[in-house]
Amino acid sequence: MGGGPAGSTAAALLAQTGRSVCLVEQARFPRFHIGESLLPAGNAILKTLGIWPDLEKYGFLKKWGAEFTYGDGSSRVKINFKEGLIPGEPHAYQVERAQFDELLLKKAESHGTALRRNQRVIKVREEERGWTVTIRGEDGKESLLRTNWLLDASGRTRILARHLKVSKDGVALPNRVAVFNHFTGIPRQPGPEGNNIIVVRIEKGWFWIIPIDEERTSVGLVKVIEKGKESAGEAMFQSEVFRSPYLSKLMAGAQPTQPDFRVEGDYSYINQRMAGRNHLMLGDAAGFLDPVFSSGVYLAMFSAKAATDAILGQAGARGYLTGREQRAYETQIRKRMSSWLGMIQVFYHERDFSIFMSPTKRFDMFSAVNSVVAGYPAKRFSLRWRYALFLLACRVNRFFPLVAPVELTPSPKQ
Numbered sequence: 001m002g003g004g005p006a007g008s009t010a011a012a013l014l015a016q017t018g019r020s021v022c023l024v025e026q027a028r029f030p031r032f033h034i035g036e037s038l039l040p041a042g043n044a045i046l047k048t049l050g051i052w053p054d055l056e057k058y059g060f061l062k063k064w065g066a067e068f069t070y071g072d073g074s075s076r077v078k079i080n081f082k083e084g085l086i087p088g089e090p091h092a093y094q095v096e097r098a099q100f101d102e103l104l105l106k107k108a109e110s111h112g113t114a115l116r117r118n119q120r121v122i123k124v125r126e127e128e129r130g131w132t133v134t135i136r137g138e139d140g141k142e143s144l145l146r147t148n149w150l151l152d153a154s155g156r157t158r159i160l161a162r163h164l165k166v167s168k169d170g171v172a173l174p175n176r177v178a179v180f181n182h183f184t185g186i187p188r189q190p191g192p193e194g195n196n197i198i199v200v201r202i203e204k205g206w207f208w209i210i211p212i213d214e215e216r217t218s219v220g221l222v223k224v225i226e227k228g229k230e231s232a233g234e235a236m237f238q239s240e241v242f243r244s245p246y247l248s249k250l251m252a253g254a255q256p257t258q259p260d261f262r263v264e265g266d267y268s269y270i271n272q273r274m275a276g277r278n279h280l281m282l283g284d285a286a287g288f289l290d291p292v293f294s295s296g297v298y299l300a301m302f303s304a305k306a307a308t309d310a311i312l313g314q315a316g317a318r319g320y321l322t323g324r325e326q327r328a329y330e331t332q333i334r335k336r337m338s339s340w341l342g343m344i345q346v347f348y349h350e351r352d353f354s355i356f357m358s359p360t361k362r363f364d365m366f367s368a369v370n371s372v373v374a375g376y377p378a379k380r381f382s383l384r385w386r387y388a389l390f391l392l393a394c395r396v397n398r399f400f401p402l403v404a405p406v407e408l409t410p411s412p413k414q
Contacts, residue, residue, distance in 0.1 A: 001121050001133070001160070003029065005297050006283030007153030008104035009304035012049050015111035017312060022145055023113050024135055026120040029105060033097035034180055034262070036210050036218050037063060037197045037294040040081050041375025043089040045301045051107050058103065060093040061195040061211050066373060068357065070406055071202040073246035075357050078193070084371035085364060085383050092374075094195060096212050124150065124163050129319065130278055148278060148319065149311055153304070155284040161271050168269040173290055173344065176205070177232040178264045180220030182212060185253040199292060201353060202244055203408040206292060209250070216257060222292070224348075234261040274333060275326035278319075280307040286333055292347050295340045298375045299333070306332045339377045342391055343369075351405055352394035358403040365390050 001007065003025030011023045046052045056062075065080040082090035109115045116135060122142070123134035131150040136142045152160035160166075188194035188211060198209040205223035212218055221237045241247045270287035274280065283300030310329050315321045321329070346352040359366040368386035372378060378387040393402060 001151070002153035002155060002157075002283075002285070003027070003105050003108075003115075003117075004033070004101055004153060004155060004283065004300065005104055006285070006300035006304045007151070008101070008108045009045065009049065009301045010151050010153065010282060010308050011108035011113040012104070012111050013305065013308040014311065015108060015113045018112075021108075021113045022116060022147070023105075023108060024116045024119050024121055024133070024145075025105070026118065028118055030098035030102045033101060034178075034218070034220065034264075035291060035294070035296045036095055036097055036100075036212055037208075038092040038095060039294055039298045039375030040089045040092045042298040042301050043092065045305055048305075049104070049107055051103055054103060055093050055095070058095075058099055059213060060095045060100070061213065062091045062192065063094045063195055063197065064091045064192050065196050067193075067196055067198045069198065069200055069246060070357070071200055071244035071246055071408065073249075075406065077357050077359055078196075079370050079373055081370065081374045083367060084374050084376070085367040085386065086371040086374070086376045086380070088374070088376070094197070094211055121154070121159055124160065126278075150279040151282055151304075151307055152279065152285045153282040153300070156288065158271070158281075158285050160279060160281055161273075161285065164273075164276070167272045169272055169287075171268040171270060171289070171341070173268045173348065174224045175226070176222050176224050176268075176290065178220055178222045178291075179232055179234070179237045179261050180208075180218065181237075181261045182216045182218050182257040183251070183254040184215050184217075184257060185255050186217040186219070186251060187253075188217075197294065200244065200247060201347075201408065202240060205240070206347070207240070207244075207247060208291075217254075219251070219254070222290070232263050232265075237261060270334070270337060274330045275310075275321060277321055277326075280310065280321075280329060282307055287337060289337060289340055290344045290348075293340055293343060293373055295336075295375065299336060302336060303333055335379070336377050339372055339387070342387075343372055346391070346394050349394070349398070350408060351398045351401070354403050354405050355390070355394045355397050357406070363389060365393075 001024055003023055011021045015021045067078050069076040119135045119137045122136050125132045130148040133145045195211050200207040208220045210218040221240055241251055268289055274286045282303040315325055365386050368383050369390055378384045
């Protein structure tokens with residue numbers, strides 16, 4: 001259920017092995033979607049799918065790293081993926097999700113997936129050995145699908161979690177709202193670094209700046225808000241740009257390409273359960289974290305790979321997942337999320353973030369941080385202890401300042 005990166009990846013991987021796969025997607029593709037920045041940790045999955053060569057053919061920009069700066073431009077830290085502790089691809093890609101998601105969907109179809117476009121799942125029912133799914137087309141006609149395995153990749157709609165009344169774990173992050181658009185007229189740095197994502201830290205939030213192609217740039221504001229006390233939209237976006245000297249200069253000639261700014265509300269959660277005997281929840285349908293480190297697409301594709309590995313293992317011959325196999329799947333997803341959650345909490349705490357913005361070569365600590373930002377989980381011991389040391393330095397800095405805190409409230413532009 002769902003034809004985004006999670007659903008398309010799972011469908012393609014299963015269909016490659018000769019499995020009979022049906023994918024149901026209600027949206028009309030290609031469709032707009034935010035979240036354009038990929039991570040090197042996901043490159044191996046893209047190669048397994050066979051679409052790695054297509055990414056450059058589509059004209060997607062190579063992303064060599066990331067840049068973090070304060071709203072007044074007073075301090076800037078650059079991360080180059082090739083300098084990470086974990087060896088791997090030195091770059092990922094910036095993609096336009098409408099094209100990228102369509103590419104994945106067509107790849108799944110080319111491997112034999114039966115694609116039900118523009119059809120919506122309206123009901124699921126668990127049977128003794130599988131599921132019955134009721135879908136409805138645009139013409140209002142309904143049909144039934146019967147399946148041994150049900151994979152929920154329905155995003156934040158969480159079709160299966162809602163049906164099974166699966167609760168969300170509380171994520172220790174404040175309420176936030178995102179406001180975003182695509183723009184032309186935003187200057188870029190010369191050379192390869194001009195393709196990198198820029199994250200601008202401001203008071204109670206941050207901006208992303210992501211090059212989409214040679215002309216367009218995705219710019220979004222994520223801000224902590226108190227519900228009912230501030231209206232989210234273009235006015236809030238422009239107000240925060242106005243307050244930031246760095247952004248005011250960068251976006252002086254920017255023109256939005258979409259007539260309306262898009263708004264999304266608070267979205268961080270992790271399902272308490274993600275698997276059952278004959279079902280698995282993938283990507284955003286399993287959980288979603290703040291997008292500051294661009295983890296969404298990678299987690300979607302990783303969960304799809306983990307889910308298909310589970311189905312194609314002994315569970316496939318047996319016809320169901322044991323409790324141990326269910327827990328193993330969930331553990332893999334939670335470990336990935338845990339690595340990012342620690343970094344996200346650092347980002348939102350001003351004293352913690354001042355450590356992030358003061359890199360040192362001691363103990364290769366920031367090479368480890370580089371690898372986590374690139375999407376690699378703190379699984380290897382060489383990475384785990386260095387990342388733990390970085391998090392410890394952040395905690396110590398809260399009580400015994402190791403670096404000077406930075407004022408995040410810029411003076412209004414005169």
